[in-house]
Amino acid sequence: MPISYYEKVWRNGEFIPWESATIHVAAHVVSYASCLFEGIRCYETTQGPAIFRLKEHIDRLVNSSKIYRIELDYSPEKLQQAAVELVRVNKAKHSYIRPLVLRGYGEMGVNPLKNPVEVYLLAWKWAKPYLGEEALKRGVDVCVSSWNRMAPNTLPSMAKSAANYMNAQLIQMEASTNGYAEGIALDVSGNVSEGSGENIFVVRDGKIFTPPLTSAVLPGITRDSIITLAEELGYVVIEQPLAREMLYIADELFFVGTAAEVTPVRSVDRIVVGNGQAGPITRTLQERYLAIAQGRAEDKYGWLTLCSQPVVV
């Protein structure tokens, strides 16, 4: 399905039409995947469009760039401002915002240091739930992937880089080809890592577990939000390496991510999780998360950037 895009794209400080937002096929990024990016949601709220955790997403983009020796010409504040302007000029009510930092056209060879760095922000309408229509309510059936996440000191998992998504594609293609909504990858030690595009939480005996960043996970912003909200609600959250079999004996299991929001998992490798329905802790956290993101609850952590108001960054 073609994406339902918003017409104006921010490129290196100015707005251009969507059709003009192109790169040459010889650009460095095409051969060598030299791209860092973000995925951010802007929700439609009663106070107008609101971007969820914009600062944290831009900070992660800056950090991803730093890992790959890219110093951006734009300050984090300028990029936050650009995201807000993107929403405004496109009159977007709700959208998915995709900032991109890439190595462009210039030299051809592995060393990218002389290639120009280009920065884009684009947006499109979010058409349907990331993991399917019923996913948020009823949960998804997933498998453990035969593909591992990246080994330490190979491709850095703390960077949100295009290269990492070749690994994610292998996980997702295998899962969908075999009739599952998503795959959960293990790290190279065989411990639970994450889904192809989501972090994972396990509930067992009333406690909430999630793999630590050393288990090759992306430092997810939804993950961080869920840890905050779970602790606010009085739950114990433990970040520790998780054995694969924890997935099979969990009381509840759920994915979190900007796209997936909070999606219950109802089976892993056809082994039913709990009673096969979204569990009470999953539902409580899902509702609390969406209430804040969608502007239905007080924004007590300052997570929303309201695009209709003057923005202080």
Ligand SMILES: Cc1ncc(COP(=O)(O)O)c(C=O)c1O
């Ligand atoms: C591999 C991977 N893990 C986790 C996440 C969740 O991260 P976030 O909550 O920041 O969207 C994503 C989505 O961006 C992802 O692609």
